[in-house]
Amino acid sequence: MLDAFDRKILGALVEDAGLSYARIGERAGLSAPAVFERVKRLRSAGVIESVTARLDGESVGKPLLAFVHVDTTGWGKSERLMRMGEFPEVEEMHSVAGDTGMILKVRTQGPQALEHLLLQLYVIPGVTASRSYVVLSTYLDRPVQADVTLDWPKHPLPKE
Amino acid sequence: MLDAFDRKILGALVEDAGLSYARIGERAGLSAPAVFERVKRLRSAGVIESVTARLDGESVGKPLLAFVHVDTTGWGKSERLMRMGEFPEVEEMHSVAGDTGMILKVRTQGPQALEHLLLQLYVIPGVTASRSYVVLSTYLDRPVQADVTLDWPKHPLPKE
DNA sequence: TGATAATGCTGAAGGAGATTCTGTTACAAG
DNA sequence: CTTGTAACAGAATCTCCTTCAGCATTATCA
The missing domain is CATH 3.30.70.920 (Lrp/AsnC effector binding domain/regulation of amino acid metabolism (RAM) domain)
Structure with a gap:
């Protein structure tokens, strides 16, 4: 369903959705129109649900x-x-x-x-x-990742 | 810290960060450059932490x-x-x-x-x-909201 | 009270990037 | 081998981002 190009594009968009298609293309090895087409496909396929701004809870009055x-x-x-x-x-x-x-x-x-x-x-x-x-302290809060391939088993099993 | 214009802008960006500044401006009652300036400020102030694509977990292989x-x-x-x-x-x-x-x-x-x-x-x-x-079923999953003012107490208290 | 500075806006303009279009290549099916 | 499809690159257009120049409003301070 998703090839390596798609994963690189998604990885870039998750990291920063404000990147230009040309820059994403450099990173993925594609031209800007190719990236554009793929993003359009990923959107309509529902892989990309939405593109949103992430806000700081404290700043908006909900600490x-x-x-x-x-x-x-x-x-x-x-x-x-x-x-x-x-x-x-x-x-x-x-x-x-x-x-x-x-x-x-x-x-x-x-x-x-x-x-x-x-x-x-x-x-x-x-x-x-x-x-x-x-919650006393948040140590990690990131969006769904797509660029990491999960070849299970991926982590070495604990000995014993 | 945040006025009504900011909240409207943030609300629009959370809903769809792909909107043009002009369109956000219509919604908030400001010109495009005004929106641009405010978004720049909100970014550097850390109110907007990032702009990212939200992906469907199932589609990326993590159901x-x-x-x-x-x-x-x-x-x-x-x-x-x-x-x-x-x-x-x-x-x-x-x-x-x-x-x-x-x-x-x-x-x-x-x-x-x-x-x-x-x-x-x-x-x-x-x-x-x-x-x-x-998780068996997700009924709601939305980003941090900024457009809703939380005047506490906001919900009517249950009658005993 | 009045002068001055700072802030934040609008509308116009230039330039960067999004989007479309055309031609080409690679590949699959018949 | 031929045909059709999918997907890409490069060029062209067109939208929108971004900067700039003025103007209004408000705050600051004499």
Whole structure:
């Protein structure tokens, strides 16, 4: 599906989507129009979902990041649970396998705003419990990578 | 720090960073050069961290998304723990407050590749336990929002 | 209060880059 | 061997980025 050219182009776009097609072409070994065509294809194929600016949470007034595990009765996409996604503080929302039903990634002004959000969550029918993990420090936060080929097994197995 | 113009510009760039300055200007009520100047300022101020392409994990060969809680002895940025960030499968890495020390967001080819990664994590000194939450379904995944003003308290408080 | 400087805007203009077009090559199918 | 398709390079056009010159507004300070 993706050849080496595509991976190099995607790698460049993930690193900096502001690069000119000519410069990406140098890096990938293609002409600017060739890169243009491939990017257009990758877009319409859905490989590139969107091109967006990444913002600093602190600068936009939301310095507190937290992961919230939400326990629910029932499963999957109930209309009620989808309400959680309507809060602008909620950035991600995944149903997961494990000892909880849902994991939310939320960003708020501070601890009080988080408490306020949690109170709102409990109003939703089906929400039975929650556990919050407040982020103290982020050591890594990068977009989905495409340029690294994952030939499994890739890392040496631990001895023993 | 950020006025209403900035928020509108940021909102547009988060939605689609490929928009022309002229079009953003229409939306925000400014001329193209004004938008250009503001974006330059927002970049150098660090409000805009980067502009990147968001890729579809499945299309790039990493369909399995999981959150991994890692328990460690000791805290903070030990050089050993930082090794976790060197795996290309690890997209995010946060130290958190709660009943675990570290939360990782990882994306792998499949369950076996996840197991393989976990085995690698246990090789790192200081790692004592881990719990994985495999994502079954993602209902929401959006970048940091800046256009929504968070006037706390914003949501009506639940009536007891 | 009034003079001066600084900031931030608009509209025009030049230049860089995006996008289209044409011709060519490589490869696959018949 | 012939034909058709896919994908590329180079040239050309056209859009948009980026700079520049003035102007309005606001802040600073005498």
